[in-house]
Amino acid sequence: MSSGTIIFVLLIATVTVMGFAAARWRPGNLANLDEWALGGRGFGTLVSWFLLGGDLYTAYTFIAVPALVYGAGALGFFAVPYTTIAYPFVFVVMARFWVVAKNRGYVTVADFVRDRFGDRWLEVAVALTGVLAAMPYIALQLVGMQVIFAEIGGAQAVVFEQIALILAFAILAAYTYTSGLRAPAMIAFVKDALLYVTIIAAIVIIPAKLGGWAHIFSTAALSLKAHKPPGSLVIAPHQYFAYAALAFGSAMSLFLYPHSITSLLSAKSKRVIQRNSALLPLYSILLALLALLGYCALAAGINVPAPYNLAIPRLFERFFPDWFVGVAFAAIVIGALVPAAIMAIGSANLFVSNVLREFSPRRPAAETQQAKWLCLAICAAALAFVLLVPVPYAINFQLLGGGWMLQVFPSTALALYTRWFHPKALLAGWACGMIAATWMAIAVNYKTLFPLPLPGGGTLIGFIAFYAVVVNFAVSIALTPIFNGLRFARGVDCTAAADYA
Numbered sequence: 001m002s003s004g005t006i007i008f009v010l011l012i013a014t015v016t017v018m019g020f021a022a023a024r025w026r027p028g029n030l031a032n033l034d035e036w037a038l039g040g041r042g043f044g045t046l047v048s049w050f051l052l053g054g055d056l057y058t059a060y061t062f063i064a065v066p067a068l069v070y071g072a073g074a075l076g077f078f079a080v081p082y083t084t085i086a087y088p089f090v091f092v093v094m095a096r097f098w099v100v101a102k103n104r105g106y107v108t109v110a111d112f113v114r115d116r117f118g119d120r121w122l123e124v125a126v127a128l129t130g131v132l133a134a135m136p137y138i139a140l141q142l143v144g145m146q147v148i149f150a151e152i153g154g155a156q157a158v159v160f161e162q163i164a165l166i167l168a169f170a171i172l173a174a175y176t177y178t179s180g181l182r183a184p185a186m187i188a189f190v191k192d193a194l195l196y197v198t199i200i201a202a203i204v205i206i207p208a209k210l211g212g213w214a215h216i217f218s219t220a221a222l223s224l225k226a227h228k229p230p231g232s233l234v235i236a237p238h239q240y241f242a243y244a245a246l247a248f249g250s251a252m253s254l255f256l257y258p259h260s261i262t263s264l265l266s267a268k269s270k271r272v273i274q275r276n277s278a279l280l281p282l283y284s285i286l287l288a289l290l291a292l293l294g295y296c297a298l299a300a301g302i303n304v305p306a307p308y309n310l311a312i313p314r315l316f317e318r319f320f321p322d323w324f325v326g327v328a329f330a331a332i333v334i335g336a337l338v339p340a341a342i343m344a345i346g347s348a349n350l351f352v353s354n355v356l357r358e359f360s361p362r363r364p365a366a367e368t369q370q371a372k373w374l375c376l377a378i379c380a381a382a383l384a385f386v387l388l389v390p391v392p393y394a395i396n397f398q399l400l401g402g403g404w405m406l407q408v409f410p411s412t413a414l415a416l417y418t419r420w421f422h423p424k425a426l427l428a429g430w431a432c433g434m435i436a437a438t439w440m441a442i443a444v445n446y447k448t449l450f451p452l453p454l455p456g457g458g459t460l461i462g463f464i465a466f467y468a469v470v471v472n473f474a475v476s477i478a479l480t481p482i483f484n485g486l487r488f489a490r491g492v493d494c495t496a497a498a499d500y501a
Contacts (some may be wrong), residue, residue: 004237004326005152011330012171015187015337019175022182033107033368035347036180039266041102045275048187048267051342052276054188055263056083056254057195057283059144059336061290064441067308069294073224073231075239077291078246083284085251089413091277094255095270096416096500103272103499108346109261109412112355119423120492125430126408127354131378133401134347138382140341142169143335146386147309148329149421151317153217168333173379176341177372181266184341187307191338194331196286202328203289206296206466207321220298232293238461242449245463253406253465257414258346259339340379348374400446403437407472416500423491425479433472440464 026042028035045053068076097112101485106112110130114123142165149164175183210216217233224231235243254260267273297311304310316328348371356370411426440450441464450467451459484490 002322002326004322004324004329007323007326008152008330008333011190011327012333015174015190015334016171018186018190019171019183019341020178023179024173025182025186026181030180030370033349033352033371036368037107037262037345037371039185039283040264042268043185043251044268045062045272046281048263048272049276049279050188050192050264050352051185051266052260053283054184054191054278054335054338055259055342055395055406056280056339057192057287057335058339059141059332061195061287062332063144063147063309063312063334065287065291065311066143066294066297069303069310070297071227071231071294071306071308073220074233074235075231075243075246076294077288078243078250080284080288080291082247082250082254083287084281085247086254087277087280089251090128090255090264090280091274093413093416093420095273095277097413098264098267098270098273098344099501100416100495100499101265104495107265107353108258108350109256109408112495113411114354114410115494116419116421117411117426118493119427120429122411122423122430123354125427126411127350129404129430129434130256130350131338131347133405134343134378135382135385136401137259138340138343138379140445141340141384142383142386144336145333147313148304148332150331151261151310151313152282168337169379170385172337172340172344173376176344176375176379181262181342181345184345185266186337187334194327198328198331199286199290201298201324202293202316206293206300206315209319210296210299216295216299220295223298232252242463245466246448248470249463249466251404252409252413252469253402256405257343257401258350260344260346262342262346292436298470325336340382340409344375344378344382345371347378348393350371368479395478400448403441403468404434406465406469407437409461409469410473410476419493420480421476422480422483422488424483424488425476428479429472429474429476432475433468436471437464437468474500 023030026040028040030036033039065076065079070076097109099104100112104111104115106115108126108127108130110123113126114120117123145168146165148163149161149168152164163287207213207216221233255264264273267276293315295311297315300315302311302314302318304314311327313332316325320328351374352367352371357367407430410421410429411423414421441447442466444450448464449461450464452463452467453459
């Protein structure tokens, strides 16, 4: 066994022990859903910063973003502005949501929808959308692990990656079941430390060995032109709208995901959320540096087949000693375990709190137990998603979920400020948006961008999620005055102005 493999195994074993030990990290009864799923709503600025960083910067960061840059060029950098756009949204909108959730004891965003609109079907729609959208996001984390396991497996890659993936799934499921949100919160400290060390080392050492950035950019530009379809170092004019729609649409949906809501609600105060929205852009700088490694892989002559997920692992193997490759590979796998755990917890919260609760008496201990079992089922479903759904880039797993998640924006984020929309109109808009997003994804073979035909001829290439939410808004706005005129029941708003203060 090589030194890199030994270090890799030791680091994974360390975080596994931490995951189980996290059950005793903070006082609290883990039979209570608030304690198991939200850490008792008591995390301060430091823990929340690591938890949100571990939640949002994942195997997607390590594998998918530089792979997209390697394959498509500058279009892959949309991930940098989209996180930048998202944080002001957190500072204003999600801090407001934290206040009303704290005052009324909400565990999920669908709890808020239920009280705001008094419509059971809209509540269920929001809950099921969150669960559905989380599946490909969890699957993306498993893809990241799968890539590393395949690389470690060498000649036995196919057999090793399947066994290792199942073993990693079992570890993830076990410590999440036992420790709840405390496990990823504790492991996030190790994950983020490894992430910073790996990326800083890569961005300092690799460009120097390749002859500097001027050489990297010129070589990468030539390599991208040979790709099919060809890529470029700079966004071409026909890509402007696609780039903007990807960044804006992704930013609108990022903090509506169940795992983002779960991490936000675990904070002990509104001020903690606002501090983190100011501090989290440090991760965006790291993300930009990591994306540049896609160009480094091109300049280094790394040759991997589409969907290019092996580009960064092969780059590390080329330029670093074996022991450091073990550290980097462990960072990627741990970077998948942390968010996958939070995603499974958030999805389980939604299903238990907003779907199952209607059919069984409310018993806190029973609800927590149901959520634990659902975590296992959700992880298993995501594993099946990885094995059964082919996509050209790993990043498309997450972006497909974003197309669905964005459809709850009118009934959640906007509802924090207005109740103008009729709940039945919101439900109809949601349904049309979901159908549109799914149809477009299928039509382009699960790619991210859709060529929208224009009346005068030609097409406008844009993000599927963005087009779908436009359909959603159009239907919701058009039907609201119609349903009001027909005097359809609007439901009762159970929230009050004081709940938002």
